[in-house]
Amino acid sequence: MLLRRLRRLVLAAAILACPGLSGTVPGTVAPEPKGTRPARHHEVLGLENVHDLGHGILCGGEPQGDAGFAALEAMGVRTLLSVDGMEPDLERARGRGMRYVHVPIGYDGVGTNALRRLAKAVSTLPGPFYIHCHHGRHRGPAAAAAVARALHRWTAPQASAWLATAGTDPRYAGLHRDATNALPIPPDEIVRIADPLPERTPVEPLVRTMVAVDHEFEALRSLRGNAFGPSSEAAAASAMATRLSELFREAARLEGSGPAGAELRHGLTEAAEEASRLAVQLGTARDPSDTEKTFRKLTESCVRCHRSHRDPPATP
Ligand code: HEC
Incomplete structure (x- = not known):
């Protein structure tokens, strides 16, 4: 084995x-x-x-x-x-x-x-x-x-x-x-099967941005608790939230026109705003329970958007 x-x-x-x-x-x-x-x-x-x-x-x-x-x-x-x-x-x-x-x-x-x-x-x-x-x-x-x-x-x-x-x-x-x-x-x-077996396959820009979002979000989550009140890690956490916000804005810019695109753009912009709010709260060492609330809302925005735009099974 x-x-x-x-x-x-x-x-x-x-x-x-x-x-x-x-x-x-x-x-x-x-x-x-x-x-x-x-x-x-x-x-x-x-x-x-x-x-x-x-x-x-x-x-x-x-x-x-x-x-x-x-x-x-x-x-x-x-x-x-x-x-x-x-x-x-x-x-x-x-x-x-x-x-x-x-x-x-x-x-x-x-x-x-x-x-x-x-x-x-x-x-x-x-x-x-x-x-x-x-x-x-x-x-x-x-x-x-x-x-x-x-x-x-x-x-x-x-x-x-x-x-x-x-x-x-x-x-x-x-x-x-x-x-x-x-x-x-x-x-x-x-x-x-003649398909090539590439070592690296280019992915859509939105996927690439989401991979970066995920990376940043995980880093931020690992500081959760400690950095959410006044602490020496709060500044680092705030910088992560700012980067998250920028990534969401970038993702929103990538999304094309059309009704599906508009809805997705809206969700991405909302997530960007939530992340900015979090950055400010972390930066000003506000009440940790406020910060925690915003963090949860941001987490919910990932889940909500994925449910409607990412996860439904494609028709076979
Ligand atoms: C408003 C919509 C929206 C929000 C908010 C959002 N995502 Fe996504 N995400 C998507 C879509 C759409 C895809 C699928 C892209 C594709 O496959 O074309 C995706 C894909 C992903 C992927 C898969 C990347 C891969 O390897 O294929 C990860 C991981 C991810 N998102 C993490 C997150 C995290 C973490 C958050 C919250 C902090 C988040 N996303 C918030 C829309 C969103």
């Missing part, structure tokens, strides 16, 4: 080892009844939510810095498949002799074209494979399940059980649909 091997290496190196890893990561995913507790987090230094699906396929979150890539190298991973919009860290991957294939997908589904590319990559490039999205919760697990359905005879219930284990939100109906409905792709069909 790849993870067991990693664990030995990790323990030997006396790095962080998560007790959850021991014996809890099966070679094939044990079906869990629907609606049980969310995924166990197998924290490995530099990686989050790592799972071993068997068949030389691992799934998890973005490798973070050298530690993340070192962990992947220790597991023997040769090929990384990223399915999110973030630009892959090609330099670190190449430095450790690993190859990237970047197949960005949305939250609305895996889609046939992306699955063909992923299946071709897993059939023709050297494994083991690490399929990842940002946190390894939604898009990565769905893509991994679709690949396992397409190439390794996973059944639909197996795919559903895995998504429950990974903690994939049921709200992403398109991801669930495509993971469970993916059809087997026979070897002679794989041979005929």
